[in-house]
Amino acid sequence: MRLKPGFLLRSLLLLGTLLALLLLWSSLFSSRSEPHHQLPREENNAIVQQPGKVDNIAPKNNFQPVVPWPRVEGIEVDLESIRRKNKDRNEQDRLDGVDQKKIVQRQYLTFKPQKHMYSEPVLRSGTLGNFELKEPEPQGVAGGPGEGGKPFVLGPDYKESVQASIKEFGFNMVASDMISLDRTINDLRHDECKYWHYDENLLTSSVIIVFHNEGWSTLLRTVHSVIKRTPRRYLAEIVMIDDFSNKDHLKGRLEEYVKQWNGLVKVFRNERREGLIQARSIGAQKAKLGQVLIYLDAHCEVGINWYAALIAPIARDRTISTVPLIDVIDGNSYQLIPQGGGDEDGFARGAWDWSMLWKRVPLTEKEKALRKTKTEPYRSPAMAGGLFAIEREFFFELGLYDPGLQIWGGENFEISYKIWQCGGKLLFTPCSRVGHIYRLHGWQGNPPPVYVGSSPTLKIKAPASASYLATTCHCSDSISLEIGSDSCLYKDEFPVLQYAENLDACSFSMVFFLLCADYCFFLSYDSGDEPFFCRIKNYVRVVEVWWDEYRDYFYASRPETKALAYGDISELKKFREDHNCKGFKWFMEEIAYDIPSHYPLPPKNIEWGEIRGLDSGYCIDSMGHTNGGLVELGPCHRMGGNQLFRINEANQLMQYDQCLTTATDGSKVMITHCNLNEYKEWKYFKNLNRFLFIPTGKCLDRSEVLHQVFMSDCDSSKQTQKWEMNNILSV
Ligand SMILES: [Mn+2]
Numbered sequence: 001m002r003l004k005p006g007f008l009l010r011s012l013l014l015l016g017t018l019l020a021l022l023l024l025w026s027s028l029f030s031s032r033s034e035p036h037h038q039l040p041r042e043e044n045n046a047i048v049q050q051p052g053k054v055d056n057i058a059p060k061n062n063f064q065p066v067v068p069w070p071r072v073e074g075i076e077v078d079l080e081s082i083r084r085k086n087k088d089r090n091e092q093d094r095l096d097g098v099d100q101k102k103i104v105q106r107q108y109l110t111f112k113p114q115k116h117m118y119s120e121p122v123l124r125s126g127t128l129g130n131f132e133l134k135e136p137e138p139q140g141v142a143g144g145p146g147e148g149g150k151p152f153v154l155g156p157d158y159k160e161s162v163q164a165s166i167k168e169f170g171f172n173m174v175a176s177d178m179i180s181l182d183r184t185i186n187d188l189r190h191d192e193c194k195y196w197h198y199d200e201n202l203l204t205s206s207v208i209i210v211f212h213n214e215g216w217s218t219l220l221r222t223v224h225s226v227i228k229r230t231p232r233r234y235l236a237e238i239v240m241i242d243d244f245s246n247k248d249h250l251k252g253r254l255e256e257y258v259k260q261w262n263g264l265v266k267v268f269r270n271e272r273r274e275g276l277i278q279a280r281s282i283g284a285q286k287a288k289l290g291q292v293l294i295y296l297d298a299h300c301e302v303g304i305n306w307y308a309a310l311i312a313p314i315a316r317d318r319t320i321s322t323v324p325l326i327d328v329i330d331g332n333s334y335q336l337i338p339q340g341g342g343d344e345d346g347f348a349r350g351a352w353d354w355s356m357l358w359k360r361v362p363l364t365e366k367e368k369a370l371r372k373t374k375t376e377p378y379r380s381p382a383m384a385g386g387l388f389a390i391e392r393e394f395f396f397e398l399g400l401y402d403p404g405l406q407i408w409g410g411e412n413f414e415i416s417y418k419i420w421q422c423g424g425k426l427l428f429t430p431c432s433r434v435g436h437i438y439r440l441h442g443w444q445g446n447p448p449p450v451y452v453g454s455s456p457t458l459k460i461k462a463p464a465s466a467s468y469l470a471t472t473c474h475c476s477d478s479i480s481l482e483i484g485s486d487s488c489l490y491k492d493e494f495p496v497l498q499y500a501e502n503l504d505a506c507s508f509s510m511v512f513f514l515l516c517a518d519y520c521f522f523l524s525y526d527s528g529d530e531p532f533f534c535r536i537k538n539y540v541r542v543v544e545v546w547w548d549e550y551r552d553y554f555y556a557s558r559p560e561t562k563a564l565a566y567g568d569i570s571e572l573k574k575f576r577e578d579h580n581c582k583g584f585k586w587f588m589e590e591i592a593y594d595i596p597s598h599y600p601l602p603p604k605n606i607e608w609g610e611i612r613g614l615d616s617g618y619c620i621d622s623m624g625h626t627n628g629g630l631v632e633l634g635p636c637h638r639m640g641g642n643q644l645f646r647i648n649e650a651n652q653l654m655q656y657d658q659c660l661t662t663a664t665d666g667s668k669v670m671i672t673h674c675n676l677n678e679y680k681e682w683k684y685f686k687n688l689n690r691f692l693f694i695p696t697g698k699c700l701d702r703s704e705v706l707h708q709v710f711m712s713d714c715d716s717s718k719q720t721q722k723w724e725m726n727n728i729l730s731v
Pocket residue numbers: 297298299386436437438526527
């Protein structure tokens with residue numbers, strides 16, 4: 001199988017847009033930061049703080065950084081020897097025996113019956129909930145940095161090490177390392193949450209944390225926060241899945257560190273890089289003690305009294321999966337703030353657009369009407385993916401994730417559709433909140449191991465030298481890329497120079513790609529950074545299994561994927577049948593009814609592909625510009641990306657979520673964001689090879705010398721007004 005590299009380019013464009021939003025967001029928030037809490041210089045050299053006992057959360061007298069700093073460069077370890085060692089003690093996976101005798105509650109058509117007795121939570125205004133803290137949490141370090149979820153801003157002295165840590169880990173690890181792993185946080189819950197009373201007969205949980213080359217203190221603060229804020233009788237275990245990290249601190253040091261919890265925290269290591277999706281499925285098999293599996297990203301802090309509100313709906317009905325409200329921890333200052341968007345209470349439902357990008361939409365009146373009070377769980381069509389809770393056996397009954405999904409992307413929709421359409425429910429729980437650190441601009445991503453071929457997801461053959469990957473590359477180089485596994489393989493010769501310009505323009509690094517400045521980066525993992533061609537293949541699988549006739553809207557948004565080989569889905573189709581799963585139309589009408597009002601069903605495309613000057617080698621190219629930038633003319637590269645356009649039945653000429661229209665001078669052509677009702681301005685006359693701009697009656701024209709695209713009076717004798725679209729497909 002072979003895929004056109006246009007996907008890589010497109011991933012830049014799409015993820016660039018996402019990241020730009022994220023950055024805008026974080027810059028907005030960081031501008032609200034309070035005055036600098038600058039650390040006295042001598043404390044910079046403080047000695048290593050010994051990991052405290054978990055139950056010892058009493059305030060400490062003197063603040064000390066958790067680990068010494070600067071210590072930026074990760075130390076590579078010999079993974080091969082670890083892999084050999086692990087082979088010897090490979091555990092046999094087994095499912096827990098199921099006690100079917102305690103069948104006490106209602107029966108399900110296709111899943112195992114509810115067997116857990118649990119009464120509904122009760123709201124008693126004025127009487128503090130039975131799971132609430134009787135007094136405030138003790139601080140990790142009394143008066144220490146970041147306590148209370150307050151921003152901790154380092155002075156300019158730390159600039160270099162901060163930058164280096166962001167580059168390596170995606171977060172300001174200098175600041176994180178100075179903040180106590182047991183810090184207190186601000187309570188972002190709605191006040192009413194404090195007055196819920198829960199049946200204490202809650203289910204127990206295994207918390208699963210998948211990580212790959214995470215920074216130390218952000219990873220361990222996740223673990224500390226879970227232990228600190230989860231009643232011990234419900235926390236069966238914390239299962240850490242190391243997805244083939246090669247950083248020294250995640251090896252022996254981590255194993256030593258978790259010993260303080262006497263087996264509560266377990267570390268399992270994948271023997272090869274599995275990718276986030278399959279690593280989560282592996283986590284489900286390793287986690288055998290808890291009745292519920294709670295998935296957390298590896299850089300989170302759980303909120304005050306997060307557990308009962310998250311688990312109570314599952315205890316009541318085992319086919320319910322729950323998702324906490326996800327708050328934002330600033331990756332620079334570690335300030336904890338609520339996520340923006342949503343309704344007046346900040347509540348949002350998980351959604352998607354028709355190209356299957358993750359979206360959030362405000363809670364509807366209909367959902368509000370289903371609740372007695374505003375802090376009750378509410379229904380969501382989809383989850384974001386990284387953080388959720390599901391009954392362990394139910395997750396297995398659902399078949400875990402589709403094993404054909406690779407690396408990252410689309411699995412959140414797959415599990416959401418599977419739950420809803422097959423008889424379960426997906427609820428967001430406003431009183432359970434978890435803070436998540438979003439990766440910062442400037443993260444290099446996770447480079448692959450230095451030795452080539454060790455990673456199943458990445459093989460790179462450099463023509464010149466083997467150190468090519470980790471070090472520098474030259475703009476004139478051409479490299480040979482082979483990425484993916486057999487079923488999702490991308491192979492091509494890649495001219496580095498060709499994309500250097502575009503990449504610099506968006507020099508963010510969450511995308512799997514080459515960056516030709518001084519370094520070549522191959523970027524991976526976590527949010528938005530895996531090869532896009534794998535993600536889009538995942539999307540196609542999900543669409544083909546679950547969307548029924550709605551798949552046409554996906555293909556209208558992504559016409560180039562029509563011929564994509566998505567592998568065998570017969571098992572999944574059979575699952576749908578065996579479990580009497582409902583159709584997508586039912587799902588859209590009953591559960592996801594509000595999505596088309598936010599993301600209207602797209603008009604069908606008439607033509608798509610490159611807009612190529614007839615008999616020329618030049619194509620219209622957005623140059624990565626969006627939201628008001630001008631399009632230009634560039635050599636056709638047949639890789640899609642910035643040269644991939646479509647014209648639809650609504651007379652819009654589009655690239656992704658952007659429309660072409662005229663700039664304010666009425667002549668140049670700009671590209672700008674549009675909804676389905678905007679810029680319905682174009683007609684393509686295929687026989688005449690002409691693009692007509694309806695509002696002015698002018699024709700799309702070009703100057704091949706200056707590489708400009710503009711409008712001029714139509715003249716059928718002018719060769720520069722002739723264009724063709726070639727309906728390119730990725731196969
Ligand atoms: Mn994350």
